[in-house]
Amino acid sequence: MVVDEDKVFKALADPSRRQLLDRLHHKNGQTLSELCEGHDMSRQAVTKHLNLLEEANLVATTRQGREKLHYLNPVPINEIYMRWIGKFEQGRIQALHNLKQALQEKDQ
Amino acid sequence: MIEKTEFVYTTYITSTPQKVWDAITTPEFASQYWGKKNVSDWKPGSKWNMVSIDGSEITNITGEVLESRPPSRLVLSWASPENLGNKSEYSRVTFEIEGMGEVVRLNVIHDQLKAGSEMAGGISRGWPMVLSGLKSFLETGKAPDIMAIKGSCSAQSQSQAQSQAKVA
Numbered sequence: 001m002v003v004d005e006d007k008v009f010k011a012l013a014d015p016s017r018r019q020l021l022d023r024l025h026h027k028n029g030q031t032l033s034e035l036c037e038g039h040d041m042s043r044q045a046v047t048k049h050l051n052l053l054e055e056a057n058l059v060a061t062t063r064q065g066r067e068k069l070h071y072l073n074p075v076p077i078n079e080i081y082m083r084w085i086g087k088f089e090q091g092r093i094q095a096l097h098n099l100k101q102a103l104q105e106k107d108q
Numbered sequence: 109m110i111e112k113t114e115f116v117y118t119t120y121i122t123s124t125p126q127k128v129w130d131a132i133t134t135p136e137f138a139s140q141y142w143g144k145k146n147v148s149d150w151k152p153g154s155k156w157n158m159v160s161i162d163g164s165e166i167t168n169i170t171g172e173v174l175e176s177r178p179p180s181r182l183v184l185s186w187a188s189p190e191n192l193g194n195k196s197e198y199s200r201v202t203f204e205i206e207g208m209g210e211v212v213r214l215n216v217i218h219d220q221l222k223a224g225s226e227m228a229g230g231i232s233r234g235w236p237m238v239l240s241g242l243k244s245f246l247e248t249g250k251a252p253d254i255m256a257i258k259g260s261c262s263a264q265s266q267s268q269a270q271s272q273a274k275v276a
Contacts, residue, residue: 071116078236
């Protein structure tokens with residue numbers, strides 16, 4: 001399986017799938033059942049979304065006995081990032097990001 | 109009981125398992141995309157060090173080779189040098205290198221990490237960069253611009269200066 005970039009963008013172009021990635025970012029290594037808890041989506045829908053994320057290599061999995069654990073795999077996102085962001089821009093973009101966060105926190 | 113956390117990273121590289129193994133374990137190769145070099149004889153029980161390539165030769169990470177099966181599996185213990193001998197601060201990294209036709213699947217599993225620790229934060233930013241760099245290095249022969257680091261630049265300008273000196 002070689003992952004093409006289209007798969008990554010398609011996988012990211014869905015709020016439910018981004019939410020699943022957020023949940024793995026918050027707590028890595030969850031089972032299907034854990035990811036279904038407190039979620040409006042059916043088990044089938046979560047399974048479908050996870051398969052798409054796995055095909056795009058945004059989710060990596062390991063087996064622990066009978067359980068399959070899901071991990072956020074940000075490597076393809078990093079590849080996209082590096083494609084358009086050079087080493088000199090990195091610092092400036094980080095500074096802008098920090099400024100935005102600081103200003104937004106102030107507003108709250 | 110201290111809460112532990114773990115990360116699993118996967119990348120698919122158009123290469124061979126041996127080349128992926130060499131890119132991780134050979135200092136000259138790792139220097140070109142990792143920003144560090146990994147130094148060891150890679151035998152089970154041996155020490156390994158991740159060393160700066162800016163000329164300082166400072167050890168950033170140290171540990172022991174727990175398992176070594178070239179070119180498919182390498183397991184290392186992983187700690188900051190200041191925690192040398194303090195086993196509770198050690199985490200573990202497993203490289204699984206699997207050939208799948210024309211591509212290689214590389215899994216990096218970093219586990220036994222203290223949840224919320226500085227190390228856990230650092231490695232979760234570091235591994236995606238290292239793995240993207242490794243893929244780019246093996247597929248295109250060079251690391252992406254963002255991985256270009258002082259050490260390799262100065263090494264290059266040094267050899268250029270030397271060849272210029274020879275010409276003169």
